Amino acid sequence: MKFLPPGLRAIRRIYAAFFFALFLLLLWRSDFAHLQGYDVGLFLELDPLTALAAALTSGTLYRGLALALLVVILTLFLGRFFCSWICPLGILNQIISHLFTFTRPADDYKQNRYQALFRVKYYLLAALLVMALFGVLQIGLLDPIAVLTRSFVTGLWPALQWQGAGFYLTQPYFLGGAAIAVMLLAIVLANRFMTRFWCRVLCPLGALLGVLSWRPLLRIRRNVDRCTDCHKCLRYCQGGCDPDGALRVSECHLCMNCLEQCPxxxxxxxxxxxxxxxxAPLDVSRRRLVESALTAALFVPLLRSSYSVAGTPHPAMIRPPGSLPEEPFLARCIKCAACMRVCPTNVLQPALLEGGVEALWTPILLNRLGYCEHHCVLCGHVCPTGAIRPLLVAEKIGEVNATAGNKAEPIKLGTAFFDHGRCLPWAMHTPCIVCEEVCPTAPKAIWYKKVEMADRQGQKIVLKQPYVEPSLCIGCGICENKCPVADQAAIRVTSVGESRSEQNKMILGSGRSGS
Amino acid sequence: MDEQHESEVTEKGRKRRHGSRLNQVEEPWSRRRFLREVALSGGLASGVAVLGYLGYSREAIRPKQQEVLTLRDFRVPADSHHATLAVARGEQVEAMVREAVQLLGGIGRFVQRGDTVLLKPNVGWDRQPEQAANTNPQVVAAVAQLCREAGAKQVWVTDCSINDPRRSFNRSGIEAAAQQVGAQVRFPGSSDFVATDMQGTVLKVWPVLRYFHQTDKVINLPVVKQHSLSGCTLAMKNWYGVLGGQRNRLHQNIHPSIVDLAAAVRPTLTVVDATRVLQRNGPSGGSLEDVKRENTIVAGLDEVALDSWALGLLGLTSSQVPYLAMAEQRGLGKVEWRSLHWQERQVG
Structure with a gap:
């Protein structure tokens, strides 16, 4: 038997399977039990769109994002290989369109032909990058890796767990998780309408790679003498890149299906x-491109002038430990939800509009769902863009040198406040002080006074009534989380006093610069 | 591209559906072409790599040295020939102001030709002059007029009002008074503040109205009022009005804060408005019943002495106002104003 080396399509399929599995594996390993030095953010870091947009808004190429250079450089030589070989959303779309397209072959030839509709993604890319140029980072709404990560973290995996998958210890819940996952479902279902509709028409990362594939050295080439114009190459073409004519290099994902089809x-x-x-050169209308860029530029002052935490604090906008001040935070956060995946208590949640339009789906703490674990700093270590700084535990808890007993200011997320109308010892003559018990700081930020008083019957009782010491409170929210008043806790954390803000203060002299 | 291959397209005699362009043939890959293509892609790749190298950072924010300003000392040299504290009593506000300043050596001692002078009246509230919650507009006009006569290039009037600034400047009569004598009102817009090191015990870096960094001379024009927390609001406390940010937190430690403010802003001259004095329900007032006519102007160079002098109008003694002793200890002035060279005149 003669040994046949695998064709390029088979090799592509092996790569695709590997990278898709790797994506799921890394996402699965992103928790306290399994993190063992894996670069769990690998796919977000390989993403040139994230790297470019975040570099435009932040002025830096942050840590792992340098890996994206690899993809950029390879794309200059090879073209848009990322889309069918590495991108987990592209691979998912490919599998879905392969399995669930039931069109007649004659229709395949029609729908796999290049269409002017494919230009839309370049206009989206132009709009997003122009906004980034003016400091507004909204790339995470449409970046495929961010979309996929966010949908898995806040929607699909909690849903799998609910079905009994069992890879979480307790069922995670995310604010609006279903709504977030609907976007992914829509992307997947769109493959029924057109093969890889997302990748061909909408994906801004695909568009960026398409621009970079301007002049690749290696590409699909057709020998015009051998070609009999049968168009069979179009049958399974994923990119819609016209391999039967002048190849649209910017649309070709290097799926290699055409090679196998050609008789x-x-x-x-x-x-x-x-x-x-x-x-064929990149097909965009210069006029539409300018229109998209101008529209995006007009959108910038509109976004910047609407309410945001950067100007006026919001009590519910409690950011993860190590978060940058709101403006640089928003200039880096790509709403990927990696921090929400790694958070052990489920306290990190995608924000709705409470922090302004720009802050949609950025991470905030909802202390009824969880609390910030005192010695946990995982969120900052998985953040691909540095919106959350990677902290050392000692830095977070304010213990610079544990053995020497040196103390520094701990990272504060906010401050806890008692609601005397709901607190059991304050309002109901009932002993409690769970809040004091769970308070993690040493000395405890929550303390109590023993108060002797008469109850309704005139009986003498002794109660411990709790107080908060604002200089010690770090806003971790465990008091709120464990408060037995189940719906709205009798002690609640709001963002005031957070370390990252110079404005959101109440106590004189509590700012970094003494303000 | 490659027009010469156009004829070869139909070599095999096939019919082409899509027109001839689809079967155009690439320029052959000569060695020169190969090198050119590799150089082009390689050059771009190197460019990207260099940009990446330059932009690479392990820190999410590159440390940036923020410039923090400090306030200048606006005082003029001491002069033993003239009074340090001067009291003028009468009915004519302008005449009283002129007399009090004359006793200190005249406006020429404080304002030189070409100076930019910043007047800081108390314009905290959306109140009318009769309610005495703000500095009397006639005092502002008189001082501005003196500055103009001394050849000041520009006279600015500013304050960080507690109520809406436009309403406060308008209804206090200070905007109209300033305009009448050719002074300009400088409103505190959100972008008009710069980080400034107050170098105090309580106050460190705060946002300060930028006009205080852009002027040659500063004249303090406080009004005498009762204040529920500090007891009184006089010359030293008037410097609250230079601050932006969350200055409402200063109440948590008000006496050291007042001393820090007075130590950070050293004015050229202070003219205290005691024409009408808000005795109760301060510092905002509202009722004419709380206002007492005193028909007095006190000018001076020592804010501690001026505040100490004005306490009498509110029925307070210096022992009831802790910031005075603290200020004296810091060397900002004398609580015992009688120990200074002072003069009093009845005008008109």
């Missing part, structure tokens, strides 16, 4: 050969 062996991937067909 004449007229197609090859590689260097130019004599009689190779030409490639």
């Amino acid at each position: 004449e062996g007229a197609l090859h991937f590689g260097w130019g050969e004599p009689r190779s067909s030409v490639a």
Whole structure:
């Protein structure tokens, strides 16, 4: 039996399977029990769109985002290989369209032909990058890796757990998780309408890679003499890149399906050969491009002038420990929800509009769902863009040198306040002080006074009534989380006093600069 | 591209559905072409790598040295020939102001030709002059007029009002009074503050109205009022009005805060408005029953002495106002104003 080396399509399929599995594996390993030095943010870091947009808004290429350079450089030589070989959303779309497209072959030829609709993604990219140029980072709404990570973290995996998958210890819940996952479901279902509709028409990362594939050295090439114009190459073409004519290099994902389909062996991937067909240039309308850019530029002052925590604090906008001040935070957060995945208590939640339009789906703490674990700093270590700084535990709890007993200011997320009308010892003559018990700081920020008083019957009782010491409170929210008043806790944390803000203060002299 | 291959397209005699362009043939890959393509892509790749290297950072925010300003000392040199504290009593506000300033050596001692002078009246509230919650507009006009006569290039009037600034400047009569004598009102807009090191015991870096960094001379124009927390609001407490930010937190430690403010802002001259004195329900007032006519102007160079002098109008003694002793200890002035060179005149 003659040994046949695997074709490029088979190799692509192996890569695709590997990277898709790797994506799921890393996402699964992103928790306290399994993190063991894996680069769980690998896919977010490989994403050139994240790197470019965050570099535009923050002025830096942060840590792991440098990996995106690898993809950029390879794309300059090879074209848009990322989309079918590495991108987990692209691979998912590919699998779905392969399995669930029931069109007749004749229709395949029609729908896999390049269409002017495909230009839309370039206009979206232009709009998002122009906004980033003016400091507004909204790339996370449409970046495929962010979309996929966010949908898995806040929607699909909690749903799987609910079905009994069992990889969480307790069922996670996310604010609006279903609504977030609907976006992914829509992307997946769109494959029924058109093969890889998302990748061809909407994906801004695909568009960026398309621009970078402006002039690749290696590409699909067709020998015009061997080609009999049967168009069979179109049958399974994923990119809609016209391999039967002048190849639209910016649309070709290097899926290699056309190579296998060609009965004449007229197609090859590689260097130019004599009689190779030409490639078609990037097809965009300059006028539409300028229109998109201008519209985005007009949108910037509109966003910047609407309410945001950067100007006026909001009690519910409690950010994870190590979060940058709101303005640089929003200039970095891509709403990927990696922090929400790694958070052990489920306290990190995607914000709705309480922090302003720009802050949609950025992480906040909802202390009824969880609390910030005193010695946990995982969120900052998985944040791909540095919106949350990677803290050391000692830095977070304010213990610079544990052995020498040096104390520094701990990271504060907010401050706890008692609601005397709901607190059992304050309002109901009932002993409690669970809040004092769970308070993690040493000395405790929650303390109590023993008070002797008469109850309704005139009986003498002794109660411990709790207080908060604002200089010690770090706003971790465990008091609120464990408060037995189940609906609205009798002690609640609000964002005031948070370390990251110079404005959101109440006590004189509590700012970093003494303000 | 490659027009010469156009004829070869139909070599095999096939019919083409899509027109000839689809079967255009690439320029052959000569060595030169290969090198050119590799150089182009390689050059771009190197450019990207260099940009990445330059932009790479392990810190989410690159440390930036923020410039923090400090306030200048606006005082003029001491002069033993003239009074340090001067009291003028009478009915004519302008004449009283002129007399009090004359006793200190005249406006020429404080304002030189070409100076920019910043007047800081108390314009905290959306109140009318009769309610005495703000500095009397006639006092502002008289001082501004003196500055103009001394050849000041510009006279600015500013304050960080507690009520809406536009309403406060308008209804206090101070905007109209300033305009009448050619002074300009400088409203405190949200972008008009710069981080300033107050170098105090309680007050460190705070946002301060930028006009205080852009002027040559500063004249303090406080009004005498009762204040529920500090007891009184006089010359030293009037410097609250230079601050932006969350200055409402200063109440948590008000006496050291007042001393820090007075130590940070050293004015050229202070003219205290005691024409009408808000005796109760301060510092906002509202009722004419709480206002007492005193028909007095006190000018001076020592804010501690001026505040100490004005306490009498509110029925207070210096022992009831802790910031005075604290200020004296810091060397800001004398609580015992009689120990200074002072003069009093009846005008008209």
